[in-house]
Amino acid sequence: xxxxxxxxxxxxxxxxxxxxxxxxxxxxxxxxxxxxxxxxxxxxxxxxxxxxxxxxxxxxxxxxxxxxxxxxxxxxxxxxxxxxxxxxxxxxxxxxxxxxxxxxxxxxxxxxxxxxxxxxxxxxxxxxxxxxxxxxxxxxxxxxxxxxxxxxxxxxxxxxxxxxxxxxxxxxxxxxxxxxxxxxxxxxxxxxxxxxxxxxxxxxxxxxxxxxxxxxxxxxxxxxxxxxxxxxxxxxxxxxxxxxxxxxxxxxxxxxxxxxxxxxxxxxxxxxxxxxxxxxxxxxxxxxxxxxxxxxxxxxxxxxxxxxxxxxxxxxxxxxxxxxxxxxxxxxxxxxxxxxxxxxxxxxxxxxxxxxxxxxxxxxxxxxxxxxxxxxxxxxxxxxxx
Amino acid sequence: xxxxxxxxxxxxxxxxxxxxxxxxxxxxxxxxxxxxxxxxxxxxxxxxxxxxxxxxxxxxxxxxxxxxxxxxxxxxxxxxxxxxxxxxxxxxxxxxxxxxxxxxxxxxxxxxxxxxxxxxxxxxxxxxxxxxxxxxxxxxxxxxxxxxxxxxxxxxxxxxxxxxxxxxxxxxxxxxx
Ligand SMILES: [Zn+2]
Ligand SMILES: [Zn+2]
Numbered sequence: 001x002x003x004x005x006x007x008x009x010x011x012x013x014x015x016x017x018x019x020x021x022x023x024x025x026x027x028x029x030x031x032x033x034x035x036x037x038x039x040x041x042x043x044x045x046x047x048x049x050x051x052x053x054x055x056x057x058x059x060x061x062x063x064x065x066x067x068x069x070x071x072x073x074x075x076x077x078x079x080x081x082x083x084x085x086x087x088x089x090x091x092x093x094x095x096x097x098x099x100x101x102x103x104x105x106x107x108x109x110x111x112x113x114x115x116x117x118x119x120x121x122x123x124x125x126x127x128x129x130x131x132x133x134x135x136x137x138x139x140x141x142x143x144x145x146x147x148x149x150x151x152x153x154x155x156x157x158x159x160x161x162x163x164x165x166x167x168x169x170x171x172x173x174x175x176x177x178x179x180x181x182x183x184x185x186x187x188x189x190x191x192x193x194x195x196x197x198x199x200x201x202x203x204x205x206x207x208x209x210x211x212x213x214x215x216x217x218x219x220x221x222x223x224x225x226x227x228x229x230x231x232x233x234x235x236x237x238x239x240x241x242x243x244x245x246x247x248x249x250x251x252x253x254x255x256x257x258x259x260x261x262x263x264x265x266x267x268x269x270x271x272x273x274x275x276x277x278x279x280x281x282x283x284x285x286x287x288x289x290x291x292x293x294x295x296x297x298x299x300x301x302x303x304x305x306x307x308x309x310x311x312x313x314x315x316x317x318x319x320x321x322x323x324x325x326x327x328x329x330x331x332x333x334x335x336x337x338x339x340x341x342x343x344x345x346x347x348x349x350x351x352x353x354x355x356x357x358x359x360x361x362x363x364x365x366x367x368x369x370x371x372x373x374x375x376x377x378x379x380x381x382x383x384x385x386x
Numbered sequence: 387x388x389x390x391x392x393x394x395x396x397x398x399x400x401x402x403x404x405x406x407x408x409x410x411x412x413x414x415x416x417x418x419x420x421x422x423x424x425x426x427x428x429x430x431x432x433x434x435x436x437x438x439x440x441x442x443x444x445x446x447x448x449x450x451x452x453x454x455x456x457x458x459x460x461x462x463x464x465x466x467x468x469x470x471x472x473x474x475x476x477x478x479x480x481x482x483x484x485x486x487x488x489x490x491x492x493x494x495x496x497x498x499x500x501x502x503x504x505x506x507x508x509x510x511x512x513x514x515x516x517x518x519x520x521x522x523x524x525x526x527x528x529x530x531x532x533x534x535x536x537x538x539x540x541x542x543x544x545x546x547x548x549x550x551x552x553x554x555x556x557x558x559x560x561x562x563x
Contacts, residue, residue, distance in 0.1 A: 007507075007514065007519055008497075008500025008501075011500075025440065051493050052496065092439075095431075095433075098427050106458070107439055107458045110461045114483055123462070123465075127462030199406045199410075200410070200412045201413055202413040220392075225395065228392070334412070362524075364520065370525070
């Protein structure tokens, strides 16, 4: 079958000889992919920053598809169901799943205890192939995969697998109160969605910071927020203090993670030489721009161990930090309602529709920020009819 | 982008943000962040005594974190460790997740693995098209000037290096006679 195939940093190709996936566990299903996205966090893999990303893997943790085969224990899903598949692989039985921490499942990733299983996200996240392929193995198919509601656009559905829930949870973890000023670092798909969702919690002012004008322009229009390019405002921390009566924002959201620009030191040690697990510039700004007693919410992806984080300011300012991979299954009922009622229009952020066959170009366009790309989706030609 | 562009938005957010679809609909005064996201059931005190899902048979080599007693009930089997990179990965998994002896060998193994991938391609009679794999067809379309400059600079550096090396060799030869 056709699938994306990782060959090393900055090198991927569309491989026609990838073996068709098999049922390996009674809870598995095989899904024929109808949509898959490239995510900003796939770029960390693509750039070679996530440890244990092995050659031959297929990426893709955001996808929808049609169930074509089910394991003996699968009861809720049946062949022919068109499902959206949350990026977290969750067993539904371990103590963490029982507490709705589906992003922290204890039975889906043998390689690490600090992160749960994720489709197509290196062996550090369980060594599963992802959905940038014609077919994909979906473990624990009865737990998270959700039948796409009647009348929902597939483009909306595929964004409910990660982008919308992660953006929403970023805002939720911020504990936003009516009247709050929220600052979002990063105008990628997640940052844009976090900004949009901040209004749902009653924010009175939403500010987005990034370095690319085209992304800021998009964020301003889609999320109806204020935007600033940190290349033109001087010190972003000082700028944000002035914007908030020298108090600081009520809530800061880090939607950037380990590839943040803006600090030469962090770029050198975190991105170029990997002496720390990625650059922490966005988190640094978030901690220093939030008010005393404020809340910093982190959904940007960071690698394990070692980072330069201003922890002293966290202590002295009494900051609450909340962070997690989104618990997609927990949030889906609410978010499906928001999409069906028109309060959220996720598909508007899709800027590129690229055949799976051209996956190398798709990765390059997204990674190099060519052609004003915000969010690319891949469509296997075998799924065009669906 | 000049920040002037924000004036409209600023006015709107100050006065009429309530016209944004769904404004405040999910506001929850109880969400004062201590730990409300967790649906607390006490299950994490069950420790190892919870009912586990059925276990996937382990018929490939699966490395597991030494911070857990076993392999998880399900796991991926995509690229089992092999070759030199595999040896490094096995070494890495002898150390806990917080240790640099875990992560640095894994990063190094990834780099070696990329070379192994090229060797493997060649062994299967496939010459990897690195130009296409790097997405430079798209670069040609959207950033032709940049790509040409990049290729010119790389060629210049490469020819200079080769020229320098070959003069060194010639000199060596002269001395050896
Ligand atoms: Zn994603
Ligand atoms: Zn679980």
